[in-house]
Amino acid sequence: MCIRDSIYTYKLNFGRQIGFTPKELEGEAEDGALSTIEDCLKLFESKEKLEEDNMWYCSKCQDHKQALKQMQIYKAPQTLILHLKRFKGSEFDFNSKSKIKDKISFGTELNLASHVVNHCLPQDWPSQTIVKDSLIYELYGIVNHIGSLGFGHYTAYCKNPETQEWYEFNDSHVDKVRVSQICTENAYLLFYRRK
Numbered sequence: 001m002c003i004r005d006s007i008y009t010y011k012l013n014f015g016r017q018i019g020f021t022p023k024e025l026e027g028e029a030e031d032g033a034l035s036t037i038e039d040c041l042k043l044f045e046s047k048e049k050l051e052e053d054n055m056w057y058c059s060k061c062q063d064h065k066q067a068l069k070q071m072q073i074y075k076a077p078q079t080l081i082l083h084l085k086r087f088k089g090s091e092f093d094f095n096s097k098s099k100i101k102d103k104i105s106f107g108t109e110l111n112l113a114s115h116v117v118n119h120c121l122p123q124d125w126p127s128q129t130i131v132k133d134s135l136i137y138e139l140y141g142i143v144n145h146i147g148s149l150g151f152g153h154y155t156a157y158c159k160n161p162e163t164q165e166w167y168e169f170n171d172s173h174v175d176k177v178r179v180s181q182i183c184t185e186n187a188y189l190l191f192y193r194r195k
Contacts, residue, residue, distance in 0.1 A: 035102055035103075035104050035105070036104065036105045036106070037082065037104060037105070037106040037107075037110065037190070039104075040082075040084070040104060041112075041115050044071055045070065045071060045072060045073075045115065046070070047068045047069070047070045048068065048069045048070070049066065049067075049068055049069075050066055050067050050068070050069055051066070052066065055067070056069075072117050073112070073115055073116045073117065074116070074117045074118055075116070075117075075118045076112060076116045076118070076135050076194065077194070078193065078194050079191070079192070079193050079194070080110075080112070080137055080191075080192040080193075080194070081189060081190070081191055081192075082189070082190040082192070083188070083189055084104055084187060084188055084189070084190070085100070086099055086100050086145060086188055087099055087100065087149055088100055097149050098148075098149065099145075099147075099148050099149055101185050102185065103183070103184065103185040104185075104187060105183055106139070106183055106187070106190060107139070108138065108139045108179060109136055109137065109138060109139070110136070110137040110139070110192055111135060111136050111137075112135040112137060113134075113135040116135055135194070136194070136195045137192035137193060137194055137195065138192060138193055138194075138195050139159070139182075139190060139191070139192055140158065140159045140161070140191055140192070140193055141156065141157065141158045141159065141189075141190075141191035142156060142157040142158075142182055142187055142188075142189065142190055142191070143155075143156050143187075143188050143189035143191075144156065144157070144184065144186035144187055144188055145186055145188040146186050154188075155168060155169060155170045155186075156168070156169040157169075157177065157181075157182045166178070166179055166181075166182055168181075
């Protein structure tokens, strides 16, 4: 089995429009309010209406139609990488892009049970054993981006699998950190493994 069969990466957008966050989607934007990884997953799965400039082509009637599009996670992978979209702006104008600095809260465990269509691991298919409540993932790594679009610095937090302690990797420096320190506004990639 190829490793690609058991690792999936999902890019989670803060919103489909510039400056649009999950807090604003639900009308709950308050000063100091945090968005959560759960909010990002709900937004990722939400139906999106394809507007006139992005209509779907129906091969049956041979015409462009306005339609709804929805993203879903079909299978539960062994390793899950969540990519938090940290930059917004025009894809055609580099100067109009900026960094999204919202803090997205996430825990050391993530339950994907309500977000996955097929609860079997890819390598379990076509097994009929489906346990809907067993999609618990453990966080084991975080890549951080510090800086702006034009320049930046990457650091990482990683969990030692033997001692269960967290460490920060910053160039040639490695420091032990508390689990309360790993959720920051600089989180860019989250690495989870299925328990």
